[in-house]
Amino acid sequence: MINKLCIVGVGLIGGSLAKALRAGGHVTEIVGYGRNLANLQTAADLGVIDYAEVSLGAAVRGADMVVLALPVGAMKDIFAELAQLSFDGVITDVGSTKVNVIAAARAALGNSFSRFVPGHPLAGTEQSGVQASQADLFRGRRVILTPEKETDSTALARVRAMWAATGAGVSEMSAEGHDRVLAASSHLPHLLAYALMDMIVRRDDHRAVFAAAAGGFRDVTRVAASDPVMWRDICLANRTELLAALTTYRDDLGALIEAIERGDGKWLEETFTRARRARETLNSK
Incomplete structure (x- = not known):
């Protein structure tokens, strides 16, 4: 009490x-x-x-x-x-x-x-x-x-x-372990949502994009409505772990771009299947 x-x-x-x-x-x-x-x-x-x-x-x-x-x-x-x-x-x-x-x-x-x-x-x-x-x-x-x-x-x-x-x-858990895990599970997803929304709103046709936005877009960008001051502070406070996560994501995104450029359907399907299975495991928890 x-x-x-x-x-x-x-x-x-x-x-x-x-x-x-x-x-x-x-x-x-x-x-x-x-x-x-x-x-x-x-x-x-x-x-x-x-x-x-x-x-x-x-x-x-x-x-x-x-x-x-x-x-x-x-x-x-x-x-x-x-x-x-x-x-x-x-x-x-x-x-x-x-x-x-x-x-x-x-x-x-x-x-x-x-x-x-x-x-x-x-x-x-x-x-x-x-x-x-x-x-x-x-x-x-x-x-x-x-x-x-x-x-x-x-x-x-x-x-x-x-x-x-x-x-x-x-x-x-340890503070170091917390910051490393949360950089990947929380901080990175918020940054990606902010970045995606900012990229879209800077397009000349952003109103048309928003008008066509369905469930997937809304799900991915939902957390971009979070408090910008709070997330500014989080980015700066956990910059080391967050930069490591962002660098890995950037490299993986580069591999995705290359697969699309070379028309590698096998790579795309294997990657998407692996990601889908991981997401289904998360859903079951």
């Missing part, structure tokens, strides 16, 4: 976490903090949070759980602010990259770093903002925690229990 939950950044993920914990009776009080006062007011009006604070110090005072639901590019400044405050609560985050977030936390928090439990819920939609939050967003989804050797075992257990209470499955 969480007595006071402080959510820093009450958007889709932070709002959904608040709704899930409240719906399950796992939290007594929820306070929101952020720099967008209108968004905080909306969160309060919707009943997602009990109240908002305009001071980070006031928001975390007495909180036994502090969740940083911010773009990864904003984490460094928040850790620096938290380092100046006196409170004993557990700190965790929901960032899509982990190596850079952990480095920022370690540099800023000092002895309090042991209370920080890095996390990443593998859930979301292309929508953003607290209005899009859902109480069941994490149910049946996966949350990855990437504790360090300094991470306090009690803090880790409390964060694990919090996510389990939302209906999520919780697992652990």
Whole structure:
């Protein structure tokens, strides 16, 4: 049971976490903090949070759980602010990259770093903002925690229990492994969706293309509606792993171009068949 939950950044993920914990009776009080006062007011009006604070110090005072639901590019400044405050609560985050977030936390928090439990819920939609939050967003989804050797075992257990209470499955892996895997499974697909939409919209006939767009185009480009600021930060934060994935994709795309140029139907069919089988395996999970 969480007595006071402080959510820093009450958007889709932070709002959904608040709704899930409240719906399950796992939290007594929820306070929101952020720099967008209108968004905080909306969160309060919707009943997602009990109240908002305009001071980070006031928001975390007495909180036994502090969740940083911010773009990864904003984490460094928040850790620096938290380092100046006196409170004993557990700190965790929901960032899509982990190596850079952990480095920022370690540099800023000092002895309090042991209370920080890095996390990443593998859930979301292309929508953003607290209005899009859902109480069941994490149910049946996966949350990855990437504790360090300094991470306090009690803090880790409390964060694990919090996510389990939302209906999520919780697992652990290294921060490096997380960033490498997510570069391929999440970050690369988002970049490809953005690139495809940008390529089409720059065509003179883009209106005709959009008018002819059916299910396949909409499926492939759905995540291009995601928050550009958040994905800018993810690209920069995970650039090493993402560049490796992009380079491999570029090489494979080059092989596809060459196969089409030489009219190699056998290569195309074998590649498409292998990809189809892999996709069917994913569907069965």
